[in-house]
Amino acid sequence: MKNTPLAPTQLYKPCNIGHLTFDSTTELEDIEITVGQERAMDAIKFGIRIHKNGYNIFAMAPAGTGTLTAVRQLVEHEASRQAIPSDWCYVHNFRQPATPLAIQLQAGQGKTFKADMEELIDELSVAIPIAFEGDGYRSRAGEIESQSRQREINEFSELRDSAANAHIMLSETPTGYSFTPATEENQEISPEEFNKLDKDKQHEIQQAIIGLQERLTQLLKKFPTWRKEAKRKLQALNRETAELAVNHSIDELIEKYAKQPAVLAYLQAVQKNIIDHVGDFIPHGEKMFPFMEMPQESDPFKRYRVNLMVDLSDKKSAPVIYEDHPNYSNLLGRIDHQAYMGSLVTDFTMIKPGDLHKANGGYLILDARKLLFQPYAWETLKRTLQAGEIRVESLERALSLISTSSLEPQPIPLNVKIILCGDPLIYYLLSEYDPDFHDLFKVAADFDRAVAREDASLNYARLLATIARNEKLRPLSQNAVARVIEHSSRMTGDAEKLLIHLRSIKDLLTEADYWAADNGHPHITNSDVQQAIDHKIHRLDKIREKLYENIHRGTVLIDTEGKVTGQINALSVLQLGEFSFGQPSRITATTRLGSGKVVDIERETELGGAIHSKGVLILSSFIAARYSRTSPFSIAASLVFEQSYGFVEGDSASLAELCAILSSIAQVPLRQDLAITGSVNQLGHVQPIGGVNEKIEGFFDICVKKGLTGTQGVIIPETNIKHLMLRWDVVHAAENHQFNIYAVATVDEALELLTGMEAGIANEQGIYPPESFNGQIAAQLQHFTMLKKDFDKKSEL
Structure with a gap:
């Protein structure tokens, strides 16, 4: 009959103090918090180094295991070895204003390009008004207008002289022009006096007036044509004057960006548009001629500005972005609107970047649970990865909930590595129920909650020292480390394992540090750790009691x-x-x-x-x-x-x-x-x-x-x-x-x-x-x- 109870040594596995060759953790060096996670780390390294479509990463670990911190450290180390990706900006599309153009620039050039365009606007805002206020322009414009007016005056004078020779007066009335007979002394003949004339004389005067009216009609028909000719001459003069003012500044930028076709094409379009709309650069109060008096935009120069979406001028490596709130707009970007005259208006300057823009060419780390909780965020991320481009559009438009016209920015090519961090259950559910999941997330990094305890005491002590230093806690004594190791095995429910759930360890050390301070201890001692354990149990054990x-x-x-x-x-x-x-x-x-x-x-x-x-x-x-x-x-x-x-x-x-x-x-x-x-x-x-x-x-x-x-x-x-x-x-x-x-x-x-x-x-x-x-x-x-x-x-x- 087997009725011998277990020996006390079988009921508890104490930490071997002999393996802890230090007095306190101040003597220990830092260690990677991924101790014991070699399998998961190898998987992540493989995932971030293979540059093929679909090899995004899902890091499987319960919350609080330090997965996010470990992933960020590893990804940032890998990113530091990679080149800085491109800047991206949106500019006005002069042919199709509703479709802003995306321009790719070398890292750091986006900021420079934006500053160059701002400087160009400032220069032209001064240079163009000065050019149109110059004596040369005023003289030539005045000459064109004077010639046009003089031509009309001469024709009228000739017509008036012909009428006077026929003893007919030409006068201007509120409704137009009229001819009336006159005496040889150029005195207007009244209707009564006209009726006293003989019939032949009346007929002669009437025929003369009819002939003059026909000449007047023909002359009035010529005036619009002559004025159009004058206007064309003025427009040609304006264009010539604008080109002289604009070309110098634009040519400098064209020469600067000559090796970048997209920027070059845009600058040429800007040059043409400025010349065609040169009146926008002249304030209303300074406009001299009626042909320039047209309604102006509130900010006519906005269309020449640059919306810098991605600025990597301050980066030294590929970007690593972590988004704590991965909703639709934060991932994909958004198009803002502004209230104006009782309606909502927008333009390309109101396009805001999302995390995919910021991480493009680098890495984007997301919490899988938070991502799945956000409406349409998961489907949007999948669609964007499958398309290989970032297409900014409002959620309402994507769901066909509105039919109003809006901007449709040109898509930006996407090259990003996504790392999802989440509970293993989420991974297995997505694997089972989402047919697209394995096409997009081919690499699984499986983190463990525990590691083998055998011969791991010293490394675990270094982990405790690292956490204590990172959290600015007191160092742990040798006996305190031993007690934490023993309690760690207890938390795993296995005497042969050690817990590596960092949140639980950090919480224990934080509370032990509090009790060390309360007890006046310079180091965290064995009793402080035990007091933290006991006090936490006391806070939670009312129902058990x-x-x-x-x-x-x-x-x-x-x-x-x-x-x-x-x-x-x-x-x-x-x-x-x-x-x-x-x-x-x-x-x-x-x-x-x-x-x-x-x-x-x-x-x-x-x-x-x-x-x-x-x-x-x-x-x-x-x-x-x-x-x-x-x-x-x-x-x-x-x-x-x-x-x-x-x-x-x-x-x-x-x-x-x-x-x-x-x-x-x-x-x-x-x-x-x-x-x-x-x-x-x-x-x-x-x-x-x-x-x-x-x-x-x-x-x-x-x-x-x-x-x-x-x-x-x-x-x-x-x-x-x-x-x-x-x-x-x-x-x-x-x-x-x-x-x-x-x-x-x-x-x-x-x-x-x-x-x-x-x-x-x-x-x-x-x-x-x-x-x-x-x-x-x-x-x-x-x-x-x-x-x-x-x-x-x-x-x-």
């Missing part, structure tokens, strides 16, 4: 002494936020004559999960296969978690349930001073479970409340021994033989501990010794079978 209080007061029934048939103490773990604790639960089983069915009351009431139901089915198969291979399985059994009013899930209680059923069948009582945890398979082997430390401590706390007897303890799977990192009070109780931890590999070993009987081994004929526990079960099942046969015979009669 209430549950244990109910057990102690008898409200929740848990026995820690005596023996009861068909009743056993099982152990479960409750997880409440960052705090988890063990909770003992009473399981009872009843058996009777039946048809071989084990009723799981939790499942029947829909309070049991699928895994729990699976465990019950496995144990029922085990009982039937072991004890009723050659005869009917003629029992009915019922299982229930007593005083359980919530959902039950998991199979870690299947060993306890099996022992309770077998106890009820054999009518052999089970020890109530022992609690048990473990799952079982169909062959009777005990399998490991999670939360073993919390489960043991949970029953220990109940026993302490009720009083330790020295016989109390917990039965755990043998395969869970390597996970034990129990509290010191539990270890001390085990050292003093006040509390015992037993490890079992089979159901029989557990039954021997719970009943104090030999389990018994079947002989070659499959018969168990009658005095053994298995023998009594076999006998009882045989009795049930006989009763079933007698019952069936009576039913047939």
